[in-house]
Amino acid sequence: MPNIKSAIKRVKVSEKRRLQNASQKSALRTAVKTAESALNSQNVDSAKDALVAATKKLDKAVTKGLIHKNAANRKKSRLAKKLNALTQA
Numbered sequence: 876m877p878n879i880k881s882a883i884k885r886v887k888v889s890e891k892r893r894l895q896n897a898s899q900k901s902a903l904r905t906a907v908k909t910a911e912s913a914l915n916s917q918n919v920d921s922a923k924d925a926l927v928a929a930t931k932k933l934d935k936a937v938t939k940g941l942i943h944k945n946a947a948n949r950k951k952s953r954l955a956k957k958l959n960a961l962t963q964a
Contacts, residue, residue, distance in 0.1 A: 900941055906932040907950060914957045922961060926954050 877883050910925035933947040 896939075896941055899936065899939065903932045903936050903941065907954070910954050911957075914954070914961060917961065919958075919962055922958055926958055929954060 877886060906925075906929040910922070910929040913922040913925040916922075930951050933942070933951055936942045937944050937947045
């Protein structure tokens with residue numbers, strides 16, 4: 876346990892940020908899984924809505940530094956590819 880006042884504050888701030896990051900990352904994963912399940916259910920309308928929501932969450936996560944930009948782009952690309960295949964069929 877830190878004795879210095881600034882170190883005590885850093886511990887509190889880090890814990891608060893860790894919890895916030897974990898919550899946002901969990902919400903991100905949920906949005907991506909929802910999009911994937913909508914794509915697998917072959918429902919085009921719900922899949923489009925879920926894809927928009929997942930894309931928004933991914934972009935938000937990049938700006939907050941939760942995930943890397945290329946990782947978000949890769950996930951968005953794969954989801955969009957599945958949606959395009961669904962709309963073609």
